[in-house]
Structure formats: structure tokens, C-alpha cells
Amino acid sequence: MMTESRLKKILQSGNFAVTAECGPPKGADPEVVRSKGKILKDYTDSVNVTDNQTGVVRLCSLAACALLKADGLDPVLQMVTRDRNRIALQSDVLGASALGIRNILCLSGDHQSFGNQPQAKGVFDIDSIQFVQTVRTMRDAGEVIGGEKLSVPPQMFIGAAANPFADPFEYRAVRLATKVDAGAEFIQTQCIYNLNRFKEWMGLVKDNGLDGKVYILGGITPLKSARMAEYMANNVAGMDVPDEIIKRMKSVPTKEQRQEGIKIALETIQALQAMKGVHGVHIMAIEWEEAVPQIVQDAKLFPRPKG
């Protein structure tokens, strides 16, 4: 089965890409994945499947990607280096490719101490940048780490994450440059609530000559409530939710806060569309996949181009 990455085609054709996130269930029910896929299918180009996010045991991302693939979606396989050593990672990349999965997002992963297995041994045999380089070498040189040849190399459109809001700020662009050198072809960013800081970061990206070298998809997470905004601001590592956003969420009645969250998301998308060097959005509607169709429609990003 020869397939190609829809995400890659969309980005290469110059269209503003829309990806979304699908969190697998804490259980073995494939229908949860399928029904989320059904909601997202027509409104996105590709769908990321998270890999035991926040260190909580969930249905594995590779299996969930295979389920989505079978239903005609273009999955983005998120893989973290927290739980697998280089043998397992490379093996899973080959397996994913064999299943027709064509996109991968290489991550180090949330630390295991945050999840429901805090006594687990964190593997971290390689880090996310080394993982990007590994997949790139597997694909382009047809070699695993150490140089042994693969009979058939994997086909993968290779992505990495970037957090424009984490410290040390100036170094973040250097780190992005290193990720691009390692072989990253697309970047999905941390959720954007602080547009000014994101603009500043995009400035650094341009100054480092990276805007033409990598596709950047801005992260969007619609807020469900003022409480969620506060929680993210105070308790989620690497998240930057400015006070104005929290105030704005608080200023509307609880019942209307979800719609306000969507409004903020739409404004952010609009700002991102106008920003040179931003090639799409990655919508992470956490356990709220139903919000995605409305956001995509209201942002006038529907219908999606045929990939």
C-alpha cells in the first residue's frame, strides 16, 4: 500500500494546514478512537495521536493511528522517548510505516512523575532531537543508528514540537535551528495564548533564517472555562496564559465560557494566518474534539482542500 502524507501535500501546496489532536482512551475500546476520528475527519488534514500524554497509561498511539488510518484519516504518530529505548523506537517507526502511517511527531514526553506511574523508570535513551535525526537517517539514508542498512526504509514526514514560551527565551530559536538541522520538516507549537510573545519568537525564527526551512503550525487549545485558564497558567509546565485571557474568560458567565474560549481560539487563528512564516494551526481541543468542526468552520478553513 503506497500512500503519502496528506499533511505534507497540503503544506507543500501552500495551503494553510489544519491538524487536530486525538487523545486515546484509558482503556481498550477502539470505538472511542474511531468516533473522535469521525468528528475530526472532514475538518482537518491530519490528526495527531498523543503518546501516553502526561505520563498516564492510555491506548497506544501506534494502534490508535492504525485505527484512524483504516478510517481514511492521515494520522500523525506522536512518539515520546520517555518510554522506549532506541531499539523500540526504531522498531515502532518501521511498524508504523508498514501500517501506512506517514507522519511522526518526535517528542521527549512529559516526565513520568506527572502521571499515574510515578515510580516508572524514565527511559530517555535518546532525546527528541536525536530521535528526529534517527528517523530522518532511517528514511533518507536507509540506516538505523550505528549504520546498519534497512531492507526498506520507512516513509515519514517528520515533525517536532517547539515551545515559544519556555525559558531560556533567546535560546529557543537556536534549539529550533538544531531541530531543523536534525531533520524536522514541520513544527507544532505549544498552545498560543500570548500572541505578543509568539510574534517575538517568530521574529527570532526569521532572524535565524528558519521560516523557509520548516513548516510551522501554531498550537491552539480552546479554553473550556476560566478555571481551566487559571489551571493551565499555574499548573501546566511550559504554558503561558496571560492575565488578560484569564480576566476575559472570567468576565463572561460560566455557561458562556466555552463559547468565549472558542472566540479566543478564532482570534488567535486569524492572527496566525496573517503572520508570515506560520503555515497552519494544530488544534488541541483536550477531551473536546467536538469543538474542532465549529472552530474550523468559523475560521473559514472549511472545506479542507483535497489532499
Next chain:
Amino acid sequence: MITAERKPISEIKEMIAPYRKILVVGCGSCVAECASGGEKEVGLLASAIRMDAKASGKDIEVKEMTLDRQCVYEFIDQLNDVIDQYEIILSLGCGAGVQAVAEVFPKVHIVPALNTTFIGQTKEAGLWIENCRGCGDCKLGVFAAVCPVTRCAKGLFNGPCGGSRTDRCEVDPEVPCAWQLIVSRLQDRGRLDLLRKVHPPADWSKQQGKGPRKIYREDQRS
């Protein structure tokens, strides 16, 4: 140094409960420096055991001894003359010390009084921090003398991760982000270029490739 912490007294009591003649052996090296297994700590633990026995009406004999090093045979030999008089050795050495003593006296029951923890540095009085994992492939020269294997919670060679905020590690806000330290030190030295290349996957075989490691030096053997 190798740091260690004393086990809870309840755990120690359980291990020595079946025995009446107890030899408490400290070590004058690392664990003395970190105040967990030196002469003073041996004295404190022995007293605690004696008092506990007295309180429960148990008749025991506890002897204290501290070797200069528990991990070197020529010091362990100091136990030769007394060891036969005791049923159990309660060692306040690190894991290496306990095992070395057990090798010299395979017939004597020996148990650890400490939990050996890490290779570390005395940061301030009463505070020790881990800063080396003994990976066998030191890269401190590249990382501004901050070990990412040890001091980054994810052991990233191409850090920092996306979680660092205001200089702190996302895993423990009391711990400084190792990568923030690396970046700012290299920035100050005008050597950020050291981080511009992708640092390749580590060679963990130097740490754990074929089971326990050994150093063999011909020049030291005669």
C-alpha cells in the same frame, strides 16, 4: 563522594532481630563525609540499638568499629581478629563497602544500615546534591560543567525541554533547570556555538553495556 542515608531504624531492627552479637562497622570515607556512616554515626546507631534492646529486655552485645575504607581489602582485614565473635555485621558502608566486606567474610551474615544514594557534592552544611551518574563518558567540557545526564530530569543532551520556566525544572521547582544553567554559562562565555550541533545519542554501553563495569590497569598490578 558517594552519599548515603541511614535506613529507618525499624528496618534495621528487623534485619538484626534474630541476632544477639552485633558488630556495627562504619566507614571513614565518603559516608563519613556525608554524615551517614562515619564513626559518629556508628556510635549513635549502636547506642540506639542498645537502648532499644534494653527497653525490650533483650540481652545483646554490640561492638562498634570504623574502618578507614570498607571497599578496600587492606582495611577490611582489620576485622580479622574480631569477626568470629559476632553473628552479624551491620555495615554503615556504601553498597560497595557492604559487598566487599561480604566477599572477605563469606560465612558471616552482613546487612546494610544505609541506603546508598548518589555521587554528589556537599552544597552547603546538611545539603548534598547529585551531580554525577558515572556514565563513563564525561561530556562536561561541552556542557559548561553541568551534567545533563544527572541534573536534567529527562537526561536531555539537546535540551532544554519545553517545561522550564523561570530557571526551574518542571519536575521539581526547587531544582534549577540544568539546561538553563548550561545555556546561560555558555552565553556568558560566548560559546553558545557548542550547542549549535546535534549532540549524538549517548553510548550507554559505557555505563551499563555488559553488566557491572570494571577498570583494569596493568600498571597498577605489580
